[in-house]
Amino acid sequence: MAVSVTVIDARTDLRPREPVMAKAELAALQEKAIGRDARGILELALTGEFEGRTAVVSSFGAESAVLLHLVAATDPAAPILFLNTGKLFGETLRYRDRLQDVLGLADVRSLSTGLDTRRALDADGSLWSREPDACCGFRKVAPLAAALKPFAAQVTGRKRFQTRERGLMQPVEWFDGRFRFNPLWQWTQRDLQAYAETHKLPAHPLVADGYPSIGCIPCTRRVVAGEDYRAGRWAGLDKDECGIHAGTDGDGI
Ligand code: SF4
Secondary structure, eight states, X not given: OOOOOOOSBTTTTBOOOOHHHHHHHHHHHHHHHTTOOHHHHHHHHHSGGGTTSEEEEOOOXXXXXXXXXXXXXXXXXXXXXXXXXXXXXXXXXHHHHHHHHHHTOSOEEEEOOOHHHHXXXXXXXXXXXXXXXXXXXXXXXXXXXXXXXTOSEEEOOOOTTSOTGGGGOOSEEEETTEEEEOTTTTOOHHHHHHHHHHTTOOOOTTGGGTOSSOOBGGGBOOOOTTSOTTXXXXXXSSXXXXXSSOOOOTTOO
């Protein structure tokens, strides 16, 4: 599979890695990551050769506090990219502000699509009801891709248990022209809950209201007893990813 050409660091004019080089680096990083715990994988992602060159991507959703707490312990100045789609719950925006202060996160960056683009592509704000992939595309995928351009790597809070596709996840992958670290790849819901309780992390206020997984308002509903915890995301549609993380091309170089 061809590797997309991406400028890894425009400031230093660092060139995109050649596919063979990237594949060798990925193999070396995967070897270093295997056997490390989440904190160890984060140290790999945020210090040493990747210091200042990695961004953390967070939705400030139901499970985000765990990863962000670990990030704060590793490098509180790490850039954290948050997609403000314009369709989020007010609770999520307030939770972002609260976690930022409680955890001491120094560089939370809120990304959104420009007004002209919103007017051109979704003038009445109802695109989600007709073409949800297109809506996610311009509200999430495009702004995140632009924000990630200066970075050599990203950190995600994805877990293997979340979806069938994520079940194939590796601790380090190559995705869309950069390395992707997944410190929580092997964590279970029980692990997350235990960590949050141990460290007394603030919970997203909508979790107690029946939302175990939280995205945009039009595409998130409450989950009833017995349903999968992500059943409330894009309910009734053949869609379980917004596109920003699609693919687990760990070997796809
Ligand atoms: S989750 Fe729904 S509202 Fe949010 S960007 Fe995607 S389609 Fe649009």
